[in-house]
Amino acid sequence: MLNICLIGAGGVGTIAAYVLENSHRAQVTAVLRSNYTLAKEHGFDINSVDHGRITGWKPYRIVPSLSAAYTPDHIYDFIVITTKALPDLTASLIQDLTSSSSLITPQKTTIVLIQNGLDIEAPFTTAFPSNPILSSSSLIGSRLTSPTTIFHEDPDISKVGPHFHHLDTPLSKTTQLNAATLFVELYNTGLTPSHPTTGAECILVQDITASRWRKLLWNASFNPLCTLLRISVGELLSSPGRSTLLEPAMREVAAVATAAGFGDAVSEDVVQMMLRETSATSPFRPSMLVDLENGRMLELDMILGAVVRVAREERVDVPVLGWVFEALRVVQWGLVERSQGRRRV
Amino acid sequence: MLNICLIGAGGVGTIAAYVLENSHRAQVTAVLRSNYTLAKEHGFDINSVDHGRITGWKPYRIVPSLSAAYTPDHIYDFIVITTKALPDLTASLIQDLTSSSSLITPQKTTIVLIQNGLDIEAPFTTAFPSNPILSSSSLIGSRLTSPTTIFHEDPDISKVGPHFHHLDTPLSKTTQLNAATLFVELYNTGLTPSHPTTGAECILVQDITASRWRKLLWNASFNPLCTLLRISVGELLSSPGRSTLLEPAMREVAAVATAAGFGDAVSEDVVQMMLRETSATSPFRPSMLVDLENGRMLELDMILGAVVRVAREERVDVPVLGWVFEALRVVQWGLVERSQGRRRV
Incomplete structure (x- = not known):
């Protein structure tokens, strides 16, 4: 099983967590802030164009903080970040990730950014020069209608590609591309039951900036x-x-x-x-x-x-x-x- | 006594009606639309920086329409327009004024525009080429807080000047300037008790466009x-x-x-x-x-x-x-x- 830590389970993040676990090849530790207590107790109620109605769904593990996501026996294969793209939030997240022990293992953990915007990858390549960085541009129409209720109305279509490091890195381009290929495979496996009915798909692209x-x-x-x-x-x-x-x-x-x-x-x-x-x-x-x-x-x-x-x-x-x-x-x-x-x- | 017809008794118009009657040289017929019934019954409650608190005040006459403002024994010296400066409203007002009988007597009635904006005079000079047109730029801070309640918080300072006709007119410049002088005198007489305490003043200017x-x-x-x-x-x-x-x-x-x-x-x-x-x-x-x-x-x-x-x-x-x-x-x-x-x- 692949180990995944997902940060920010809002409308986008919860569906991503569900899809990744639905591949049956990964277990997801979700880091929640404001909705931690409610989600821990009741799980999420999901009404999804891709996945139908699911009540009380919980990922493998729900934790209230990055430090709680760390356990000695977990090496994370992927850290998936689905928080909003706000400069202050990103800066404090990177600070927490660099200071908390070993959530990100050099040359092992791939960081996946499922966020809006442009140039969102730069601070991560600077902070984690030896980790593959994947960038995802998602068109999913999904939102929280209460702290633990998700309304997902448009099919989950995303493009994922490696953001190749521009600075010195021990990573080969092949390693970075392989990380992207693995993530896309995993995600599509989790989507399989709904695709091609709704058109949901995770597409590997070489040029994510385009x-x-x-x-x-x-x-x-x-x-x-x-x-x-x-x-x-x-x-x-x-x-x-x-x-x-x-x-x-x-x-x-x-x-x-x-x-x-x-x-x-x-x-x-x-x-x-x-x-x-x-x-x-x-x-x-x-x-x-x-x-x-x-x-x-x-x-x-x-x-x-x-x-x-x-x-x-x-x-x-x-x-x-x-x-x-x-x-x-x-x-x-x-x-x-x-x-x-x-x-x- | 001068006869005045005032159209649009909102925050600006009601204070103007009050000031003009307060000169004891004019009687005001106020044309009200939405607040006619309430104002006719209860009058206006005014809380004014210039005039203090006045309860149940009514002008000489309150009527619900332009046609009701007409009576055979009234020749209006002034038509004072204090509606909002909206192109459609102005167009329909001019249409009503030209079609309803004799509210505006050629070469006699002066039209006074107490409104915001620029170039608001043009449609009036076109429609009424033989009537003086006065233009007022007012800084009064006065508003309706209910259909018949006025809160007037900033002193009533306005500049009034003739808008000289550019097209053919039987009016001399002197006639137009005299109309402005008379209106300003009248208005200042109505303001006298409060000036110079609050600084309220109606100022005659030659160049109202400036x-x-x-x-x-x-x-x-x-x-x-x-x-x-x-x-x-x-x-x-x-x-x-x-x-x-x-x-x-x-x-x-x-x-x-x-x-x-x-x-x-x-x-x-x-x-x-x-x-x-x-x-x-x-x-x-x-x-x-x-x-x-x-x-x-x-x-x-x-x-x-x-x-x-x-x-x-x-x-x-x-x-x-x-x-x-x-x-x-x-x-x-x-x-x-x-x-x-x-x-x-």
């Missing part, structure tokens, strides 16, 4: 604009903002990706397909808007901030993305002020 | 930005948006006003003064934000839209104002959709 740019076409345009304007994706598409804001924003993302060398992933065909595939009657409220409506921090820096930073490096003009970023920085500032009780809600 | 531009420095920057970001003026000033959005927006308004020939009204000194005079701890939520929070139409077109249009004519680049306008057009679109029951709230 996949991330492609996803950002949607995630750095629809997501922040719906958040700033506080409307659903269908409303945005039906509104005058489709032509004045949304389409220009998508083309700005494409221009930045092209300047960064990923033009094939973000062609005008892809833009048109993404516009067609999102329905003008969809009441879907993207993740960042849901976070705002619940007073939670936005994944602003890793999604939109990262694109704006690359635009600056590549000297690409991004007027719409630039101001939406500045506006949402103010909204994020307001969330912090309120969470610290300094301002009215 | 005053409007000066007010727009604040009203086309703070007001739309607080609305889009849903924060108070103090929060905006304390946030990173002060330097990235607010100050650039104010300087864009100044650049447009300068290009339009009103540079003296919007110098950097004035910008700095407006920034100093708004406190970084102020919980004040500007009118457009309050309208949004109450699901009411925004005065977007007359405040920000007018500035953006002049910017286009004068070929002044206004990146921040331009995108804030486009973003709020989407927000306004959402308000319309929801008011018509086509979208969720």
Whole structure:
């Protein structure tokens, strides 16, 4: 059996934990924070487009902290990180992972990042130069509707690839690619009962950054604009903002990706397909808007901030993305002020 | 006694009606729509920084429509319009005024616009070429807290000037200026008991458009930005948006006003003064934000839209104002959709 430690069992993480154990080739230790006590007692109730209804499901082990995940007889094959992509959270997670003893075994444990954004791998390659780092760009539509209730409405389709180390590493490229191959195999085994019924699939890709740019076409345009304007994706598409804001924003993302060398992933065909595939009657409220409506921090820096930073490096003009970023920085500032009780809600 | 018909007795209009009657030289017929029945029965309860507490106050006459304001023995000296500056509302008001018999007597009745925005006078000069048009830029902080309850917290300071007809008119400039002088006298007489205690004053100005531009420095920057970001003026000033959005927006308004020939009204000194005079701890939520929070139409077109249009004519680049306008057009679109029951709230 493979040993897996999964950090952050929210909507994405719980389904990943379920799929990995469902392969019958892995046992998952889930590190939970806010929902630890409830999940330990009752398990999770899952309503999934891929897996049906499951009541009271628990992974192999549920622990309340990283240090509790460590036991002398466990060497982890994979550490799977499914927390939100927030810079502060990532920084403290890396600090905890480096200081707590031996969750990550050099040249043995593979770190898997199932998170939004761009350039999320850099701090991990720096901190763990001798561990394979896998990066996953997931399209799963899954969310917590209570601390231990998961509503999973869109099939679990993800792309996974190795993020090859750029700095000195004892790892060969083959080792890094093998780690990705193993993880993808494992994940697809866990998905087998539902695939091809729903189309759920974990796809091995050589160039995960291209996949991330492609996803950002949607995630750095629809997501922040719906958040700033506080409307659903269908409303945005039906509104005058489709032509004045949304389409220009998508083309700005494409221009930045092209300047960064990923033009094939973000062609005008892809833009048109993404516009067609999102329905003008969809009441879907993207993740960042849901976070705002619940007073939670936005994944602003890793999604939109990262694109704006690359635009600056590549000297690409991004007027719409630039101001939406500045506006949402103010909204994020307001969330912090309120969470610290300094301002009215 | 002068006869005045006042249309739109909200926070601004009710105080204006009170002041004009308080001159003891005028009797006011107030045209009310939504609050007619309540006001007719109970009158208004006013809590005013200028006038103290007044209970159950009623003007000379309260009527439910423009046609009810007409009586054969009334020739109106002034029609005072204090409705919100919304293009559709103004258009239907002008249509009603031209079709209903004789509320406006040619060469006799002066039309006074106490409203926000820019270029609000144009449709009135076109429709009533032989009537003096006065334009008032008011800083009064007064609002309805119930249909017949007024909370008036900032002194009633306004600038009033003639909007000289540009098209053919039988009116001399002197006639137009005399109408303004009379209205200002009347208004100041009604303010006398409170001035100079609170500083309330009605000031005659030759160039009301310069005053409007000066007010727009604040009203086309703070007001739309607080609305889009849903924060108070103090929060905006304390946030990173002060330097990235607010100050650039104010300087864009100044650049447009300068290009339009009103540079003296919007110098950097004035910008700095407006920034100093708004406190970084102020919980004040500007009118457009309050309208949004109450699901009411925004005065977007007359405040920000007018500035953006002049910017286009004068070929002044206004990146921040331009995108804030486009973003709020989407927000306004959402308000319309929801008011018509086509979208969720």
